[in-house]
Amino acid sequence: MAAGGGPIRFLTRWAALGLALAAGVAGAAEAPRLSALIWIAPGHEAAALTHQPAMCLKGGGTDAEVQTGAALFNAPMLLGGQAARADMSCASCHSNGRRNPHFHLDGVSAEPGTADVSSSFFSLARANGRFDPKPIPDLSVPGKVSRDPATGALERFLRGLIVEEFSGREPSPAALAALAAYVRAIGDCGGAAEQPRRLADQAALVRLSVTAAERLAAAGDAGTAAIAVAGARHQLGLINERYAGPALARERKRLLAASRALQPLAQARAPGPEELRRWLAGFERDLMPLLARSEARSLYDEVRARNWIAQNRAD
Ligand code: HEC
Known part of the structure; x- marks a missing residue:
């Protein structure tokens, strides 16, 4: 690893993560480090730092509960354990609620844009001992989990995700409701792909x-x-x-x-x-x-x- 005044190296991801954890948020003020690079695939840095998937919220995103959900979706402390310590939030994988095609974390990802959410990196509770990365889904597209508010399936899924997969604290009913409202509001922008950061x-x-x-x-x-x-x-x-x-x-x-x-x-x-x-x-x-x-x-x-x-x- 480069030391002293030499260039910092992206390839020593775990070492970089260790440094980031040791430095803490405020202590890193002067360091030339962009924390998101820890989970960006090599060669994808420029694309990931300069652009993001287009964001469109149904109903214009003006609903207060949707806005609270958007805030929590981007808040690392909603997650616990290693994810929170690495400053990772739901948005690290689902950028703007869509899909981060550049996501890559050693031991968690295979190809860029995949993640094993039952990795022991995130939680020992749900760790299944298998390396099982899946493509990160775009949440604007209906997926495996029903979004129908009447079933409560989305709320149950999100609770399990936070508490079991990411070692987070038990979310309050208001937090879960807001997060679910946000996920339900994520739109696909009529196919528009990207916007600058x-x-x-x-x-x-x-x-x-x-x-x-x-x-x-x-x-x-x-x-x-x-x-x-x-x-x-x-x-x-x-x-x-x-x-x-x-x-x-x-x-x-x-x-x-x-x-x-x-x-x-x-x-x-x-x-x-x-x-x-x-x-x-x-x-x-x-x-x-x-x-x-x-x-x-x-x-x-x-x-x-x-x-x-x-x-x-x-x-
Ligand atoms: C480390 C990357 C990562 C993080 C962080 C993450 N997810 Fe995901 N998410 C995934 C992957 C991968 C899947 C697909 C899992 C599968 O197919 O089994 C997924 C699936 C989902 C789904 C189900 C989509 C469907 O098919 O219906 C929802 C909803 C979701 N995530 C929301 C969230 C929320 C909310 C958070 C934060 C609390 C979050 N995710 C954090 C990677 C991530």
Whole structure:
């Protein structure tokens, strides 16, 4: 493995994961690392970092429960164990609720876009001892699990997935209902394939997560509210990674401060809806304009992202 000032290598995935786990989210602020690369197939980095499957939600995605579900779908803390520690969420495999064709994790995947969800990497409870990767399904397409709300099959499936396959904590009824509502709302965009990845995507998830936390906290679901707040911090971390290099140090400092301000709210027994609203107002007023101004100098810019990958690729 390259050491010192040399290029970091994508190929030592488990080593990279170990480093990421050791560094922790905040500690990795200066490191030139993009956490999603841990589960991206070699050679797919540029495609995975610059584009994502198109997202269309039925009904425009304005329903509050669907929005809460979208926040949880992108929140690593909904999952437990290794998945959560690697900052992985439902969206790591089902990007935008669709399918991540670039997903690859050693010991979990065969070809890119496949995963063995009953791998002991995720959970010992459901580990079946067989290496059994399956294609990651596009959730906009009706699949094996009935989406009919009357049967409750989707809710039961999602509970099993979270608790048994991903070692997550028992989800609250509100969390399960929201996640199921989101899965049912995922549309296929009339066949449109891809859209670029932008700051706006992460910013939208920050808003969705904090708003979901507000709603859950107001309803007395403190545990799920904390998962959503941690999800907002995760999205801030993803923005932080893209604002790499000395020229964007100010942006990173402000991102870190914003994330730290959320920390007590993620840990509080019941984050106050009022405090969450205030945080979000500050994010829109103080941080978003700064980030938007320098987006073209960040790794959200496609050319910069491709150059960054070329420079950091192993050999
Ligand atoms: C490591 C990658 C991975 C993660 C993370 C993941 N999934 Fe999946 N998901 C899969 C794979 C692979 C299948 C197909 C399994 C099979 O066919 O047996 C699947 C199947 C599903 C299905 C069933 C689709 C059908 O056929 O009807 C749903 C719904 C689903 N996932 C939702 C989720 C949600 C919600 C989360 C987060 C709680 C999640 N997944 C996390 C890989 C993943």
